[in-house]
Amino acid sequence: MGEMILFLIPCSLLIFFFFFFSIISKKQPLPPGPYPWPIVGNLFQMGKNAHIRLAEMAQVHGQLMSLRIGQLIFVVGSSPAAASEILKSHDNALSGREVTRSLQEESSFHNMSLAFTSESGDDWRKIRNIYISNIFSSKAMVSRAHIRETKVMEMVKYIRSKGGENISIKDVMVVTAINIISNTTLSMDLMDFEGNGIGAGIKDTVRRLALLRTQPQLADFYPIFGRWDLQGWKKKVMQIIEHEFGDIWKDILERKRNGIHISPGQKDFTDILIERGFTHQQINALMEELFSAGTDSIVTTTEWFVAELLRNQEVMQKARDEVLRTIDRNVVKESDLVRLPFLEACFKETLRLHPPAPLLLPHRAIQTCEVMGYTIPKDSQILVNVWAISRDPKIWEDPLSFKPIRFMGSELSSKGKDFEYLPFGAGRRMCPGEPLASKTILLAVASLILNFDWLLVNNMNPEDINMDEVLDLPMQKKEPLHVNLKLRQ
Secondary structure: OOHHHHHHHHOOOOHHHHHHHHHHHHOOOOOOOOOOOOOOHHHHHHOOOOOHHHHHHHHHHOEEEEEEEEEEEEEEOHHHHHHHHHHHHHOOEEEEEEHHHHHOOOOOOOOOOOOOOOOOOOHHHHHHHHHHHHHOOOOHHHHHHHHHHHHHHHHHHHHHOOOOOOEEHHHHHHHHHHHHHHHHHHHHHOOOOOOOOOOOOHHHHHHHHHHHHHHOHHHOOHHHHHOOOOOOOHHHHHHHHHHHHHHHHHHHHHHHHOOOOOOOOOOOOHHOOOOOHHHHHHHHHHHHHHHHHHHHHHHHHHHHHHHHHOOOOHHHHHHHHHHHHOOOOOOOOHHHHHHOHHHHHHHHHHHHOOOOOOOOOOOOOOOOOOEEEEEEEEOEEEOOHHHEEEEEEEEOOOOOOHHHHOOOOOOOOOOOOOOOOOOOOOHHOOOOOOHHHHHHHHHHHHHHHHHHHEHHHHHHHHHHHHOOOOOOOOOOOOOOEEEEEOOOO
């Protein structure tokens, strides 16, 4: 009898969930999608690279489709029309952010940064305005151009000093990106190219936090588990944010609060935050966000950029000719970049094939609304598959080929107004760091082209470069790229 009861209980639960989901589906005309299994939904249909699997599903179920994982509804847009509806027409209703339940009650982090602010209200606008006016506006970008130029040239000098050794593009770029951000925010370097400095561990910290953020949380799919940190995820994340990150700049911020300025020149970002009365916890959340999002997107896109140029030698030669013809010294200035239209086209083509966030960051419906004739229930998670849009043969001719020429003379930009090309998103939740990332990456690649001849290690054939992806935050190249950079005479 006991064994029969143990058998009947899970069966009853399965039947209950089956009829529950069936009733909900009838009441809500959701977008079409694959059949969800009871309890688990479509979890096992996603695979490791969800952007690829979702693109395949969209071929069957349409440009706007829905899936379930546990009790959570996902709506996925996979066309420019769907992206426009989500990010423009219904931007207000779909502009929330899904914050994992493990952090919703964490007052020291939740709603203190752009990414972890659940709704785009007054507090969110205040943070965004501070970011834009002090870091990402045209005026702020011009005023700090010398920082980016200096740090890129330090990278070039370091590579020169290695005398033609094989160089990991990721390793040198992560130091460059970290120090660009740290000089913007703290007026100092955090580490050198040998891995020394007060922020020596930040590179590993950024990676581990990115990996943790990609881990699915049981409590998000099944809210009944929300009160417990069953996976130990919250403990690990808060250890990184409050201690491993926070301890790096704790003493620096304390000195600034006591009136001891690191640099006698222009005020940096943390000086401005302190003047505006931000607490240490608030500053820590913003700094973690800047270093995590900024470093990862710059580093991974640069690596994809270099890999694509190496794989396409004719394109590489054309980009090299443009750089050498345009710049008659061994230093690239940001003011030179506007005279390198073909290199910019190569950058845009890299972003098309390898968008930093192939599904963007998930949005959340803050209210029920109708999109393309379907109901999107409140609290649904909304994804835009920009990877699928960027490789759609109905939009792009020969979409899998690296052809920068398609952007020459084109008015398509990454500013969020062209919904067939959204590497940084669009709408109010668009990535505000696009100007910093774009200028840094173009400056770095132009400087490498100007100063070095690029050779593949071990006489590798360019076609043999492994271009496999790993869906992370952002999308990583599965095998790190090593290049022999030989000093140009």
